[in-house]
Amino acid sequence: METTTASDLRTQATTVLRRLVGRDDADFREGQFEAVEAIVGARQRALVVQRTGWGKSAVYFVSTALRRAEGAGPTVIVSPLLALMRDQVAAAERAGIHAVTMNSANADEWGRVSAALAADEVDVLLVSPERLNNPRFRDEQLPDLARRCGLLVVDEAHCVSDWGHDFRPDYRRIRDLLTTLPADTPVLATTATANARVVTDVVEQLGAGGHEVLTLRGGLARDSLRLGVLPLTSPEQRLAWLIAHLGDLPGSGIVYALTVSGAEDVAAALREAGYAVRAYTGRTDPADREELERMLRDNEVKALVATSALGMGFDKPDLGFVLHLGAPSSPVAYYQQVGRAGRATERADVLLLPGPEDKDIWAYFASASMPRQEQADAVLRALAESGKALSTVALESIVDIRRTRLDLLLKVLDVDGAVQRVPGGWTSTGQPWTYDAERYGRVTQARVREQELMLAYERTSECRMAFLQESLDDETAAPCGRCDNCAGPWFPTDVPDVAVTTARGRLERAGVELEPRAQWPTGMDRLGVPVKGKIPADEAMSPGYALARLTDLGWGQALRDRLRGDDAPVDESLLRACVPVLRDWGWSQRPVAVMAVPSRRRPQLVESFGAGLAQMGRLQWLGSLEPVDGGPVGEAGGNSAFRLAGVWERFVLTPDQQAAVAGLTGPVLLVDDLASSRWTLTVAARALRRAGAPAVLPFVLALEA
Structure with missing residues (x-):
């Protein structure tokens, strides 16, 4: 039986909840009031692990209203994404709670926000974890906020743990912030994607200073989601299925791709097929992101074709579907993304179209995530x-x-x-x-296991929702009765020939712009390279092209396989694919000669590539530049300054080549197998320009971007 105090608190909290949602019959879902009671009634530190759409924001908005009524200071919410902040501010304002944010996009408003905070006119302040270490914010705002905040909320708390699928180092600062709070300041951490290992890690950090942490965990099953997996043999089959069947999916939704280029290519193909879709990636301008999110919410597009940049924080309760072209690297990350769908609908469709190239992409991103x-x-x-x-x-x-x-x-x-x-x-x-080598080694092993689990999810004959729940250590997992394994495929499996032809035409379309470098890196004098500022026009190369990016859905796989294999002459198919790129180049003057960058790893490939293009285009073949002292030093992957230093003045022309270049009346086509930093091409082009080449047009097989 509830105590009088608990009963009074429930009455007050229910009144606030009904005011927030605008309904006199609203009541708390299972677990919500328990969280409010822990925060407001007991001033505890609590971790809430609940499915997406359960209503975690209702807990901290109700708690905020109650704490403010008690005379407490503002709630501080640490939130990972601007999209989430925008949604939270809007939701708070609808509920009569004055919420503001301080982030990199509104620095011009910081003075006004600071004045409002000082006047105690703010109920909720949302900040990013990165903001906690901004010198100005850290020194001018944070000490006072820590002293008087009525509640600290850590949203998407799995980001605290490097065992999580989306660990962010800045979240580790929260542990330091916790040690500066008064002992009775309640703390709420929320997430929908934390397995037992992550929960243990988060609880340990929330308990900084000797505090006990209450963990409130609910079942993670999503009754509205209908899960399925459709294995298809090739990128063209997967794109063709989407072209044929995107219109069959309910409402509007999200099509996830693993790479920026994949998202952009798929969006372009779907637009050509007549669908109202847009691409949303890490390259999308922040202002454009906000507009694209609005278009999806208002059903002005059938789908956003997105990378993981559209993830935590985006809220569209009636999102009708989530489809993946390529699998995320763990079931936990997958659950996070599919959880965007079906929050306020009886049914939402979730379909995964995995590809054999997924593992290569996982490996690439994993290599960049560890110190x-x-x-x-x-x-x-x-x-x-x-x-x-x-x-x-x-x-x-x-x-x-x-x-x-x-x-x-x-x-x-x-x-x-x-x-x-x-x-x-x-x-x-x-x-x-x-360096904690043991910990990083264990994290790496954990992520390998997660990848294996994702592959097992694709192959399992058991319930897919239960599989995801078990991956999150949810003990309530049970067959859902809706997924393709429980009830049979709910999605069409046919791929019409006409759609395959359309997809193939799109994927076989080659050509990616290669922008020239415009500025020398800063501080090159420290590395013995006497350049700075803008690259002189008479030493610069012109814009060029690559046959494809390594991450492209079309030629990307073929190029990854080719560059991974042993050195050999160029394939005839690659040369043929270059023809339309060269034909449609749009240069102001056609090249008259071809020259190659010398290659240490793939000399046969590069030499035959250049010679083959010269023969096809009836251009003068000048051979390869001469490497100096063994040619370029260093490996791909470092920063611009060192990449430039590694190739600086490492290429020269033979006397015969100098004479030939000096007599040219048109541009030189400069070829290579792979462009990454573009400094090799830049330095090689400089050598040609200084020898008298009127212009240099770079053309490479693959672009690493």
Whole structure:
């Protein structure tokens, strides 16, 4: 039986809930009031693990209203995505709760928001985990917020754990924030995607300072979702199925692709087939993202073709379907994405069309997600020897680490206390740092197991929803009775010939623009390369083309296989595929000669590629540039400064080549097998331009992007 206090709290909380949702008959779902009671009544720290759509936001909005009525300060919500923040602000305002956000997109409003916070006019402040370490926010806002906030909410709390599918180093800062809170400040962490290992890790961090943590966990089954898997043999079969059957799927939804290029290619193919779709990726401008999200919510598009950039935080209660062209790397990540569908509908369709190339893509992304000891040591040494703050750009000219990996590594070192972000860049704290090889090894093994589980999900003959629940250690898992294994395939399995022809035509279409470098990297003088600023026009190459990206759905697989194999002359099919790219190039002047970049790994491929193009186009074949001292040094994958230093002045022309280039009346087609940083092509083109080439047009088989 409830105590009087609990009864009173329930009455108050129910009144607030009904005001929030605008219905006099509204009541809490199972587990919601228990969470409110733990937060408001007992001032506890609680972790809530509940399925997507259960109503976690209702818990913290009701708790906020009750805490504010008690005279407490604002609720601070740490939230991972701007999309989620926009949704939360809008939902709060509809409920009569004044919510504001401080993020990178509204820095011009920080002064107004700070004044409102100081005047206690804010009920909810949403911030990103990255904002917790912004020097200005950390020094000017955070101490006061920690002192007087009425509730701290950690949304998408699985991001705290590097065992999770979407670990973010910045979330580790929350543990430090927890230690600065008054002892009676309640904390709520929420997630829909945490297995037992992640729950244990999150609870350990939430308990910082010796606090007990209450875990409230519900069943993760989604009664509205109808799951299925359709294995098809090739990218053209999968794209053809989508062209033929996208219109059969209910309402509007999301088509997920594993790569940016895949999303863009599929969106283009579906638009050509007459569907109202748009691409949504990490390359999409923030303002455009907001508009695309609105279009999907308002059913102005049949689908957004998206990467994982459209994930946590996007809320459309009546989303009718989620379809994947290619599988995410774990059942947990898959559950997170399919959970966008069917929140307020009786049925939503979820279909996976896996591909054999999925494992290659998983391996590529996994390789970029873990810090490396030698790189960490190099960064710490550079900062210690500098004795002053160094910007990320300055660090790039000292340590050979690509920008995205360097950003990740600095965050890891920061949350571990070895470096600190300050105005102007990064400094060393002088605190010792040890590479936790054992932990990272165990994390890597855990992710390999997750990949194996995803493959098992594709093959299983058991209930698919129960499989996902068991992957999340949900003990309530039971057959759903709706998925293709429980009730038989609910989706069409035919792939019409006309759709296959359309898909094949799209995927066989080759040609990707290759933009030339415009600026030399900063700080090249530190590496002995005497260049800076803009690349002179008389030394620069012109825009060019690649046959395809390595991640493309069409030629990407063939090129990955070709570049992974032994060196051999170019395939006739690749040469034929180049013909329409060259035909449709649109150059102002046709090239008159072909020259190749010398290759250490695939000399036969590059030489025969260049010679074959020259023969097909009846162009003068100039052979390969001469490598100096063995040619370029270093491997692909580092940052721009070191990649440029590795190829700087490593190419020359023989006297005969110099004479031939000096006498040319038109551009040179400069060929290579693979473009990554584009500095090899840039330096080779510079050598040709300085020898008298009127223009240099780069053309490569594959683009690594």
